[in-house]
Every structure is written in structure tokens, then in C-alpha cells.
Amino acid sequence: MSQAQHSSIRNRLLKALSQDDFALLQPHLQLITTELRQPLIPSNTPVKQLFFPEVGFSSITTQGSGGRVETGLIGREGLIGAWPILLGSDRTPHDQFVQNAGEMLVITTEALCAAISRSASLHKLLLRFIQVQITQTSQTAYVNASQTIDVRLARWLLMCHDRIDGDDIRITHDFLSLMLGTQRSSTTLAVQALEGHRLIKAQRGKITILDRETMEQVADDGYGLPEAEYARLIEGA
Incomplete structure (x- = not known):
């Protein structure tokens, strides 16, 4: 399988990387086809793989006695599974699954962490994406409570x-x-x-x-x- 080329990538987070930072990830990116409702990151389970959506998007949901509620969306602007890994954990209490089927570039957690250890600029950009996700989750709470x-x-x-x-x-x-x-x-x-x-x-x-x-x-x-x-x-x- 040929490697993903920076110029042809549709994921906006990957496209925002410098050529050098993208080169750290490129050999480890594998394109997969996703299906509707396909589990990506199960709750309370070690995150082994992370996903850069190219086409389609995923939902982040939380489950309680009142049922399941969506708390976030991630599509081609981001990276699925990044939150716990970048913040020093290995799992999340939330489920993440395919909401709109398409294609994603998958990378192992081990490979991503190795790349981050070699590039402060890559680490910084991915942490900035986490701030965006935190903002989205906070905005969802605001809208659900007040609108x-x-x-x-x-x-x-x-x-x-x-x-x-x-x-x-x-x-x-x-x-x-x-x-x-x-x-x-x-x-x-x-x-x-x-x-x-x-x-x-x-x-x-x-x-x-x-x-x-x-x-x-x-x-x-x-x-x-x-x-x-x-x-x-x-x-x-």
C-alpha cells in the first residue's frame, strides 16, 4: 500500500502539520474504510489506535442511567482518541464510534507517542486540538442547558x-x-x-x-x- 501524501491528505489537522512533522507520521498511517456505527474507541479500554478522519466523522458519547448522550463530534478537522493519550492517560470513560461512514487514516498509539517525543511542534499542535475539543464539549454543555x-x-x-x-x-x-x-x-x-x-x-x-x-x-x-x-x-x- 502506498504511503499517504501530504498534498493529497483531506484531514485538516494533518494538513496543518509542517512537512517535517508529517514525515514523522507518514510511514505509520494506514487508510481504512469505516462503517456506520463502527466502534473506534471503546470506553474504559486502553487506546491502541487513533484515527484521522478523511471522509465522515465520529461521535463521542457518554452513557448513564438516563441513557446515552453525545458530547462531541470529530471529523476531518481532527484526531479521534487523542484526548487521553496526549493528557497522559491510556483510556477514556467515553465511547467513540462512526457516525458518518467513510475513510480514516489510522495510526498506532505507540507510533504517535514516538513521533511526539521527537517533535515539540507536533506535540504543541495536537495539544491545541485538545483545547478545541474542550471548547466544543463546554459549548455543548452550555447549549444543552440553556437553549x-x-x-x-x-x-x-x-x-x-x-x-x-x-x-x-x-x-x-x-x-x-x-x-x-x-x-x-x-x-x-x-x-x-x-x-x-x-x-x-x-x-x-x-x-x-x-x-x-x-x-x-x-x-x-x-x-x-x-x-x-x-x-x-x-x-x-
């Missing part, structure tokens, strides 16, 4: 839209309710509200974004902070 389901739905759809090509998001109402931590009936009403304003089109197993600009207005300050932090810390580095 209506319509705002939460608009924000979530925008975040998904950021991580795909095109305007079609593959999702069922049942699974959308799980990700938002709401009853299916409430999710359905929120979908119908956005559809009534011609912001989206809902079909069986699919939601199509029709008017992103107005969706951002609906999401208001619920959307944009982690995205701005990414631009500042990663793309502006």
Missing part, C-alpha cells in the same frame, strides 16, 4: 454539515434523538419547525441542508465558538 431544542438541532446539523461533502446528512429521527438527548417526539417537532422555515428537507434516513446561512442565525451563539477557536489555534498557527 431550546430548535437551537440545539440547528447547531448539531451545522456541525455535521461542516464535516461532510455536500448537503445530505444521513440520520434517522430515533438516532438524532439519542444524539441530542431528547424524546423522539420533541426531535420530530424541531425537525418539522426547521423544515417549515425551509431551512432543511427531511426524508427517511436523511436530512438535507437547504439554507445554511439562516440555520446559523437560528443556532445563534450556540454555534461558532469551537470553530473560531480551531481557526485561531490550528489554521492560524
Whole structure:
């Protein structure tokens, strides 16, 4: 299998690396095809591999007596599994799985840690990504605690839209309710509200974004902070 070339990489975090830092990772990157709901990082289990999404994205979820709720999304802007490894642990209490199928570049934890030990600039950039993830998680907590389901739905759809090509998001109402931590009936009403304003089109197993600009207005300050932090810390580095 030929090695991934920096010029053809779609993952934005890898593209932000210097040529020298990318060269440290390049021999260890293996392209894999992912499937919907495929487990990537099981909770409370040593992280053996990390994933740079090229196409598609993953969900980070937490499980409790009240059910499963999504606390984060990672797509081609980032690295799945990095949080515990970069902060000196070997596992996480959260599950991470494929939310939108596609392709990912996988690297072993051992290889990534060896590369980090050789490059302070690589380590610094990956830690900056962790700050972006912390910002996203904090923003999710803020939105879930203070905003209506319509705002939460608009924000979530925008975040998904950021991580795909095109305007079609593959999702069922049942699974959308799980990700938002709401009853299916409430999710359905929120979908119908956005559809009534011609912001989206809902079909069986699919939601199509029709008017992103107005969706951002609906999401208001619920959307944009982690995205701005990414631009500042990663793309502006």
C-alpha cells in the first residue's frame, strides 16, 4: 500500500502539520474504510489506535442511567482518541464510534507517542486540538442547558454539515434523538419547525441542508465558538 501524501491528505489537522512533522507520521498511517456505527474507541479500554478522519466523522458519547448522550463530534478537522493519550492517560470513560461512514487514516498509539517525543511542534499542535475539543464539549454543555431544542438541532446539523461533502446528512429521527438527548417526539417537532422555515428537507434516513446561512442565525451563539477557536489555534498557527 502506498504511503499517504501530504498534498493529497483531506484531514485538516494533518494538513496543518509542517512537512517535517508529517514525515514523522507518514510511514505509520494506514487508510481504512469505516462503517456506520463502527466502534473506534471503546470506553474504559486502553487506546491502541487513533484515527484521522478523511471522509465522515465520529461521535463521542457518554452513557448513564438516563441513557446515552453525545458530547462531541470529530471529523476531518481532527484526531479521534487523542484526548487521553496526549493528557497522559491510556483510556477514556467515553465511547467513540462512526457516525458518518467513510475513510480514516489510522495510526498506532505507540507510533504517535514516538513521533511526539521527537517533535515539540507536533506535540504543541495536537495539544491545541485538545483545547478545541474542550471548547466544543463546554459549548455543548452550555447549549444543552440553556437553549431550546430548535437551537440545539440547528447547531448539531451545522456541525455535521461542516464535516461532510455536500448537503445530505444521513440520520434517522430515533438516532438524532439519542444524539441530542431528547424524546423522539420533541426531535420530530424541531425537525418539522426547521423544515417549515425551509431551512432543511427531511426524508427517511436523511436530512438535507437547504439554507445554511439562516440555520446559523437560528443556532445563534450556540454555534461558532469551537470553530473560531480551531481557526485561531490550528489554521492560524
